[in-house]
Amino acid sequence: MVTPDYFSDLGVRPFINAIGPYSSLGGAEMWPEVIEAMDYAIKNKARMTDLHDAVGRRIAELTGAEAAMVTAGATCAIILGTAACITMGDEEKMDRLPDTSGMPNEVIILKSQRYLYDRSIRAPGATLVEAETAADIRAAINANTAMLFYLLNRPDDTAVAIPEYVAIAKEHGVPIMCDAATTVPPIANLKSTVAAGFDLICYSGGKGLRGPYSAGLLLGRPDLIQIARRNGSPNHRAYGRSMKVAPEEYLGMMVAVEKSMTFDEDAEYERQLAIVSAMGRNLSAMQGVDTVTRTPGVEAREPYIEVHWDAELYKTTPAEVKQALRDGDPSIEIRALFLSDGQVHLTATMLKEGEASIVTAGLKSILLASAYNQ
Amino acid sequence: MTYRRTILKGLASILPLGLLGDSAVCAKETPGKAPGGDYYRELGVKPFINAAGAYSALGGARMRPQVVDAMRYAATRKVKMRELHDAVGKRIAELVGSEAAMVTSGATAAMVLGTAACMTLGDEEKMRQLPDTTGIRNEIIIQKKHRYTYDRALTVAGGRLIEVESEEDVRSSVNARTAMMFFLKPTHIGDNIPADQYVTLARELGVPSFCDAATTTPPGSNVVAGVSDGFDLICYSGGKGLRGPYSAGLLLGREHLVRYARQNGAPNDISIGRGMKVSSEEYLGMLVALETSLSVSEEADFAYKRERFSHIIEQIADLPGVTARVFVSGSETNELYLDIDWDTGIIKLDRQQFIDALRAETPAVEVRLLLFSGGRIHLSATVMDDGQDVIAGQVIRKVLLEHS
Numbered sequence: 020m021v022t023p024d025y026f027s028d029l030g031v032r033p034f035i036n037a038i039g040p041y042s043s044l045g046g047a048e049m050w051p052e053v054i055e056a057m058d059y060a061i062k063n064k065a066r067m068t069d070l071h072d073a074v075g076r077r078i079a080e081l082t083g084a085e086a087a088m089v090t091a092g093a094t095c096a097i098i099l100g101t102a103a104c105i106t107m108g109d110e111e112k113m114d115r116l117p118d119t120s121g122m123p124n125e126v127i128i129l130k131s132q133r134y135l136y137d138r139s140i141r142a143p144g145a146t147l148v149e150a151e152t153a154a155d156i157r158a159a160i161n162a163n164t165a166m167l168f169y170l171l172n173r174p175d176d177t178a179v180a181i182p183e184y185v186a187i188a189k190e191h192g193v194p195i196m197c198d199a200a201t202t203v204p205p206i207a208n209l210k211s212t213v214a215a216g217f218d219l220i221c222y223s224g225g226k227g228l229r230g231p232y233s234a235g236l237l238l239g240r241p242d243l244i245q246i247a248r249r250n251g252s253p254n255h256r257a258y259g260r261s262m263k264v265a266p267e268e269y270l271g272m273m274v275a276v277e278k279s280m281t282f283d284e285d286a287e288y289e290r291q292l293a294i295v296s297a298m299g300r301n302l303s304a305m306q307g308v309d310t311v312t313r314t315p316g317v318e319a320r321e322p323y324i325e326v327h328w329d330a331e332l333y334k335t336t337p338a339e340v341k342q343a344l345r346d347g348d349p350s351i352e353i354r355a356l357f358l359s360d361g362q363v364h365l366t367a368t369m370l371k372e373g374e375a376s377i378v379t380a381g382l383k384s385i386l387l388a389s390a391y392n393q
Numbered sequence: 394m395t396y397r398r399t400i401l402k403g404l405a406s407i408l409p410l411g412l413l414g415d416s417a418v419c420a421k422e423t424p425g426k427a428p429g430g431d432y433y434r435e436l437g438v439k440p441f442i443n444a445a446g447a448y449s450a451l452g453g454a455r456m457r458p459q460v461v462d463a464m465r466y467a468a469t470r471k472v473k474m475r476e477l478h479d480a481v482g483k484r485i486a487e488l489v490g491s492e493a494a495m496v497t498s499g500a501t502a503a504m505v506l507g508t509a510a511c512m513t514l515g516d517e518e519k520m521r522q523l524p525d526t527t528g529i530r531n532e533i534i535i536q537k538k539h540r541y542t543y544d545r546a547l548t549v550a551g552g553r554l555i556e557v558e559s560e561e562d563v564r565s566s567v568n569a570r571t572a573m574m575f576f577l578k579p580t581h582i583g584d585n586i587p588a589d590q591y592v593t594l595a596r597e598l599g600v601p602s603f604c605d606a607a608t609t610t611p612p613g614s615n616v617v618a619g620v621s622d623g624f625d626l627i628c629y630s631g632g633k634g635l636r637g638p639y640s641a642g643l644l645l646g647r648e649h650l651v652r653y654a655r656q657n658g659a660p661n662d663i664s665i666g667r668g669m670k671v672s673s674e675e676y677l678g679m680l681v682a683l684e685t686s687l688s689v690s691e692e693a694d695f696a697y698k699r700e701r702f703s704h705i706i707e708q709i710a711d712l713p714g715v716t717a718r719v720f721v722s723g724s725e726t727n728e729l730y731l732d733i734d735w736d737t738g739i740i741k742l743d744r745q746q747f748i749d750a751l752r753a754e755t756p757a758v759e760v761r762l763l764l765f766s767g768g769r770i771h772l773s774a775t776v777m778d779d780g781q782d783v784i785a786g787q788v789i790r791k792v793l794l795e796h797s
Contacts, residue, residue: 032472066439233675274432
């Protein structure tokens, strides 16, 4: 079989990714081992329950979690975990979601950690209750509290440190969930987060772990994982039946975790750092342009450069530059919006050989054009 | 994989691809060991032969080789998800004759997103607010004879089911809170109101109509026929009769409603359906599955299945008291089945014991005994690889002999 060039036939343009493995851009490159494992699972059928049991056990062993399941992504993990905490396995309640009348449905979230994806906590019928301090959290817990929530990539120690937050949860017998979706690599973060004592932890599969695009992980307490599974596919009448996970995604996710555990992250970090630093030197050579190399603290360990320019010299904004690069040929995606506080960021995670110089050349020509157009 | 590709390349140079037929392709689809190792053995996952059919719990259908190939293509080439979905949707719509099309994470997701679309009609505030339906139309009209397991999906986004039994019921039930009129096909007990009458009524009342036709393939041409029924939205499972990706499905219909459904799904961050992720390989795989299903002849498909069944029958034909018969299902879905029965005076085994005994073997053999098969033992060759037929026949023979 000669594989047609589908994307070209469909008129879908390739692009250069200097922003990172975002979902809207197709996520990360899967490990070759993940693709092989997915091929295997496509050819060899297994009962979904048997396969999920086995894969879950293996992922739990690898990560040190008590139990694990594969979900249709980090958002799905948040939804199924929340559904588990609201229903605690009661059949009648599970069948009624998102109608949560007569069920504990309040989820406590730090005000400073309200974010785009807390929308998904509400999907199975939860209500968000904001807290600003440890005292607030304690006061907010009542018979209607289903879950406490923590967003790992936006820590707020002045509100409550993780050990204290976890201790409050245990003290009141309320499960605590941690969204750790974008906090790997380094993989050490995963083990330390598991060790922190959260009852449930959510990870994205198709980003830092380089697993299947529409897969994620939910790790944690065996009873809650079991209930989360009952609320999901392939159970016919489950609230989450629509969030289907394929057998190849189960196996691919397991292999992605295995591979991430043994991979030389430092070498990969150095590789990316060398690329972004070279881009930085290249751009800084331009008059009125300045770059800073940065390493994020709590987000995935991905080096990037921040690009600044003299606004007197170059009459353009980061948002305009982003749009111009996107509209160019080849189309280039960079980070330059709310995610980066309006600054232009360039990353190397997804860049292929030879693409870095195309990105810098594109950026330079847009800046130059803005100078001439005055 | 390499072996199969080589063979096909050789054949393709002699014959136009369409003439290759499905069985020629499938015959080379044998289970294989990936370079990464024999994962299932290492994990202790019991192998089994699926002689029951393309059920989700059993891993769905056997994807067509063209689909696997397309998915592999997409897995190693990144494009923007929205752009790809636009292009794939446009092409699917052309193929089936609908105004618009989208790929979902399965038929259930298509129901959830279609319902959310009809409830919110593109209003971003309302989309954010779901499943809280305060101030949002959320009543879904459903015929009493269409109540079924999966109507659960209609309530996931916050919908409320209103049962009707007649046209008068519909007229008196439709009000300012009505979001959608739902239809299921096919059912075993028929409809309270037939499809054409229901579609006309929905149009007259100005209510979007939705049809769940998830299980009405093969043949693939049923998708084109389904679209022409005139429902505003219609959904199909991708990983069953169409032999596409396991966690994929199709939502087809009116341009504005499909657009709203997409807004309510992944990768849109504010959506109720953000958890129902679809990968780029699933977008492309679904398109190729549909294309192939529409071009492959049903005869080739049937010939492949008949051959599998004949290999099973060979194993058990000489057993006293055992009868085996191949037949075509009478329903809308054109499927071939093997009915196996035995004289319980000679073989001391009831049907459930037979199923349990087959499950206990290694490899296990899964057959179906369901409502659909009227309480009889039915085998399907839909998900059976070449070679698995003989093994399945041997296991069945062993179980029957042990109780003779």
